[in-house]
Amino acid sequence: MPEFTYEIVKTVAKLSENQKGWTKELNLVSWSGGAPKYDIRQWSPEHDRMGKGVTLTDEEMQALKEACTKM
Numbered sequence: 001m002p003e004f005t006y007e008i009v010k011t012v013a014k015l016s017e018n019q020k021g022w023t024k025e026l027n028l029v030s031w032s033g034g035a036p037k038y039d040i041r042q043w044s045p046e047h048d049r050m051g052k053g054v055t056l057t058d059e060e061m062q063a064l065k066e067a068c069t070k071m
């Protein structure tokens with residue numbers, strides 16, 4: 001299995017933190033050198049481990065923002 005890399009380009013928001021220090025965050029992340037995408041997932045305190053998450057394009061993030069605004 002090919003190894004992947006990631007770079008957190010910008011932290012947009014820290015959404016929550018659990019008792020072990022893991023934080024759920026909205027970040028702009030570049031996966032394997034690609035264009036940065038919005039990403040929501042849990043991260044370890046050192047950002048060296050991550051949980052499952054969801055990655056959104058600019059268009060998907062805009063649609064999510066509009067849906068949240070209508071709530």
